[in-house]
Amino acid sequence: xxxxxxxxxxxxxxxxxxxxxxxxxxxxxxxxxxxxxxxxxxxxxxxxxxxxxxxxxxxxxxxxxxxxxxxxxxxxxxxxxxxxxxxxxxxxxxxxxxxxxxxxxxxxxxxxxxxxxxxxxxxxxxxxxxxxxxxxxxxxxxxxxxxxxxxxxxxxxxxxxxxxxxxxxxxxxxxxxxxxxxxxxxxxxxxxxxxxxxxxxxxxxxxxxxxxxxxxxxxxxxxxxxxxxxxxxxxxxxxxxxxxxxxxxxxxxxxxxxxxxxxxxxxxxxxxxxxxxxxxxxxxxxxxxxxxxxxxxxxxxxxxxxxxxxxxxxxxxxxxxxxxxxxxxxxxxxxxxxxxxxxxxxxxxxxxxxxxxxxxxxxxxxxxxxxxxxxxxxxxxxxxxxxxxxxxxxxxxxxxxxxxxxxxxxxxxxxxxxxxxxxxxxxxxxxxxxxxxxxxxxxxxxxxxxxxxxxxxxxxxxxxxxxxxxxxxxxxxxxxxxxxxxxxxxxxxxxxxxxxxxxxxxxxxxxxxxxxxxxxxxxxxxxxxxxxxxxxxxxxxxxxxxxxxxxxxxxxxxxx
Numbered sequence: 001x002x003x004x005x006x007x008x009x010x011x012x013x014x015x016x017x018x019x020x021x022x023x024x025x026x027x028x029x030x031x032x033x034x035x036x037x038x039x040x041x042x043x044x045x046x047x048x049x050x051x052x053x054x055x056x057x058x059x060x061x062x063x064x065x066x067x068x069x070x071x072x073x074x075x076x077x078x079x080x081x082x083x084x085x086x087x088x089x090x091x092x093x094x095x096x097x098x099x100x101x102x103x104x105x106x107x108x109x110x111x112x113x114x115x116x117x118x119x120x121x122x123x124x125x126x127x128x129x130x131x132x133x134x135x136x137x138x139x140x141x142x143x144x145x146x147x148x149x150x151x152x153x154x155x156x157x158x159x160x161x162x163x164x165x166x167x168x169x170x171x172x173x174x175x176x177x178x179x180x181x182x183x184x185x186x187x188x189x190x191x192x193x194x195x196x197x198x199x200x201x202x203x204x205x206x207x208x209x210x211x212x213x214x215x216x217x218x219x220x221x222x223x224x225x226x227x228x229x230x231x232x233x234x235x236x237x238x239x240x241x242x243x244x245x246x247x248x249x250x251x252x253x254x255x256x257x258x259x260x261x262x263x264x265x266x267x268x269x270x271x272x273x274x275x276x277x278x279x280x281x282x283x284x285x286x287x288x289x290x291x292x293x294x295x296x297x298x299x300x301x302x303x304x305x306x307x308x309x310x311x312x313x314x315x316x317x318x319x320x321x322x323x324x325x326x327x328x329x330x331x332x333x334x335x336x337x338x339x340x341x342x343x344x345x346x347x348x349x350x351x352x353x354x355x356x357x358x359x360x361x362x363x364x365x366x367x368x369x370x371x372x373x374x375x376x377x378x379x380x381x382x383x384x385x386x387x388x389x390x391x392x393x394x395x396x397x398x399x400x401x402x403x404x405x406x407x408x409x410x411x412x413x414x415x416x417x418x419x420x421x422x423x424x425x426x427x428x429x430x431x432x433x434x435x436x437x438x439x440x441x442x443x444x445x446x447x448x449x450x451x452x453x454x455x456x457x458x459x460x461x462x463x464x465x466x467x468x469x470x471x472x473x474x475x476x477x478x479x480x481x482x483x484x485x486x487x488x489x490x491x492x493x494x495x496x497x498x499x500x501x502x503x504x505x506x507x508x509x510x511x512x513x514x515x516x517x518x519x520x521x522x523x524x525x526x527x528x529x530x531x532x533x534x535x536x537x538x539x540x541x542x543x544x545x546x547x548x549x550x551x552x553x554x555x556x557x558x559x560x
Contacts, residue, residue: 033349244549256450415514521557
């Protein structure tokens, strides 16, 4: 009887998993603010990947027992247990399909993770920089483990796409140019550690250069002729991983087209206000890029974006949200050069000693049109990613550490952030036709993502009533052409986006489909409560539930 009473419940199993995961993956530890992780990097070799899979299997076995215990049927335990089981099962499916043996991307690979984690590693004290030096010394082994995984993939006929590979090689070349990115980072360290930091950075840069050469001389030639699209079986597996659901992809594809037509009509109406007589909305957007409101200067745009988020916090707190003081803190940063073109967000450490941060890649620009920044920062910052991720961290003690951190589902988070853009439009925060056309263009981007991501990976037919290559089957080349025709983004950005979709199949559809789930949940709750529906209370309760996959999201939101 005492054994039963002491047996862990699902939330305890989930939190034990986080502890064990950090031991294997110190990059995750740094994101969570674990100081002991700062000197370490993961093992990206096949053995390291198998260790992660073994941990997932052991945890699922423990969860089987935990769900039989008295108390496991409570809402809190049930919700956590379902998330843990779904996430680990999805991760194992990806592992068992040996996807880690061909993990090449322009935005999400072990090398990207290694590089980005240095921007989050503490650098306040000499002790911090001593850990940085140790982490720099760990880079060669980490990258060698990654190369070993790719080499095994070649042996087994598991190839990454040629297009992401070519882009990745270009990124490695940029990061290793001259003294290299790691040397630039280490240059900010104290003089007392100068020799140690410089030597460690040089070794790290040498490892990047060696990987660059191997990718260019061995890997790229070996995969020539391999397809970039992943096909139906792999795509379905990745959709489950990124959305937490087994989606009806034909229905999702049709929904993408329906949203495309709805948004196109709205964009045409808004474009007429910006540039009367404009042939297409994107002609009006090009006009805004050249002649619209803009911020001049890199530091100036960082300050402007910080002000935008600060204003949003002040306006929304107490009216549409109820924000804790530590949740209100969010920083605007400029992204390190050499990465993908899209802005991104990194969450706070668990104790909030490191705040949530938004990151703007400048791509060499010094002039920044406002029309495409306002809704983007509502997405990345407030009330988008920051309010959700920071609120999870704030209520982690009421959830589980797992739900608030590593158990995140991409489509849930991206769906919330896209919902946040729409919410700000509903609340009147988009103050003129410039900002509203930019918002609609951002919405159109997400609808086009659904169309081209599903279309090109499954090689679906373009509808016969389309004005764009009717009846033909999608290819990456057609996807890029369609994207460029229906976007205010630069050609470089469009290129970066399509490469991203090819290397992260299924992730891009989660924005629009996740937003739909959030809207369906809100409308069901509104219908249930009628005139007594309290949007502020609903928002806070929804954000305090922690992560959920799309299989569960609508039902849980409807019940609030």
